[in-house]
Amino acid sequence: MNFLEQRIAKDGIVKPGNVLKVDSFLNHQMDIALMEEIGREFHRRFADKPITKVLTIEASGIGIACFAAKEFGVPMVFAKKSKSINIEGEMYIAEVESFTHKNKNQIIVSKKFLSSEDHLLIIDDFLANGCALQGLISIAEAAGATVEGLGIVIEKGFQIGGKVIRNLGYRLESLAIVDAMDPDTGTITFREQ
Amino acid sequence: MNFLEQRIAKDGIVKPGNVLKVDSFLNHQMDIALMEEIGREFHRRFADKPITKVLTIEASGIGIACFAAKEFGVPMVFAKKSKSINIEGEMYIAEVESFTHKNKNQIIVSKKFLSSEDHLLIIDDFLANGCALQGLISIAEAAGATVEGLGIVIEKGFQIGGKVIRNLGYRLESLAIVDAMDPDTGTITFREQ
Secondary structure (H helix, E strand, O other): OOOOHHHHHHHHHHEEEOOOOEEEOOOOEEOHHHHHHHHHHHHHHOOOOOOEEEEEEOOHHHHHHHHHHHHHOOOEEEEEEEOOOOOOOHHHHHHHOOOOEEEEEEEEEEHHOOOOOEEEEEEEEOOOOOHHHHHHHHHHHHOEHHHHHEEEEEEEOOOHHHHHHHHHHOOEEEEEEEEOOOOOOOOEOOOOE | OOHHHHHHHHHHHEEOOOOOEEEOOOOOOOHHHHHHHHHHHHHHHHOOOOOOEEEEEEOOOOHHHHHHHHHHHEEEEEEEOOOOOOOOEEEEEEEEEEOOEEEEEEEEHHHHHHOOOOOOEEEEEEEEOOOOHHHHHHHHHHHHOOEEEEEEEEOOOOOOOHHHHHHHHEEEEEEEEEEEEOOOOOEEEEOOO
C-alpha cells in the first residue's frame, strides 16, 4: 500500500451506501503534511507534462490543488459552483450533478483565467461517477486548453467515472482506487496499480 | 505598502458598489507564491500563540488557511456551508449571511474536529460585515475552544465587521485594510497600520 492507501485503511470509515468518510484528514479536517505529500506525488506522476495551471473545483479540491500547484510552480484556478456577483463578464459554464449532495450545480470559470495557451492538470479529491471531472474537462476544452492529465486522490473503482474518463483518452492518475468496501467489517479493498 | 497592499494596488479592480475584485490572485485564480507569503505573515503575527488548529470557511478561505496551517504545523478545519450526507452525527452549527451572495447559509463543523483543548487561529480572505467570522467564532465557542486570533487577508475598513470583532475583544489582524475605493479612478486607499 502507498502512503495514501495506508492512511485510508487507518483513518477512513466505511458507511452503508458506499460512503467512505475521510473527513478527519482529507475533506473537512485536513492533514497538511498529507496534502503536501499528495502534491509532491502528483508532481512526480505528471513531471513530464508542461503544466501551466492546476484546475480544480470548490471546495474540497482546493487544498490539494494548492499543494500540487506549489510543486509545479504554477497558479491554481478553482471552478465555482454558483454565480457570484463578484464574477462578471464572460465565463465558461458546465452543468455538474453531485453524487454527494444529490443536486445539480452550474460550475463556472472566468474566461480570463483559462486560454488556449494553457496546459492543465485537473485535480479533485474524489472520483465517483465522474460528473465533476467531465464538467472541468468541458470547461478546459471550451477554453481551447490542453488537458495534460487528471489527478484524483480517491477513485471509487466500482463506479463508472474512472472508466469513462480513461475511455475518453485522458491520462487519469488516482492515488488510491477503492474497488470494494464492507461497512460491516470496515474492510477497504484497493486496486493493485 | 506591504507585499499584499502592493499586489492589491497592482492587480485589484475596483467596481461600483464597493466591490474589490481580487479574483486574478486571491479567490478564483490563486497565486500560490502569494498564498505562501500570506501564510508566513500570519505565522509571524501569531507566533506567540499556542495554535493547535486553523479554522476557516469554504471556499476561498481554504487555500490561505492551508498555507497558514502549514507554517504552524497544525491541521486545518474548514466549516462547510450546507449539510452534506457525508457529514453525520453531532455538528456545531451557525447561521451566516453572505454579503457577496446575498443569501443565508448554515455553516457547520463536525464536533469531532474541535474541542476545549483547541487554540484556534481563524482565517478568512475577506472581512466586510463580519457575519462569517462571527459564525466561526460562535462555533469555536460552542466547542469550548480558545480563539487565539483572527487573520484576514483583506478587511473592508469602511464596513462594520472589523470594529465589531475588535470590540468583542478578539485579536484581529488584517494584512490589508481598505478604507476607501474609487471605482472611477480605480484608487484604493489603505489604512496605515
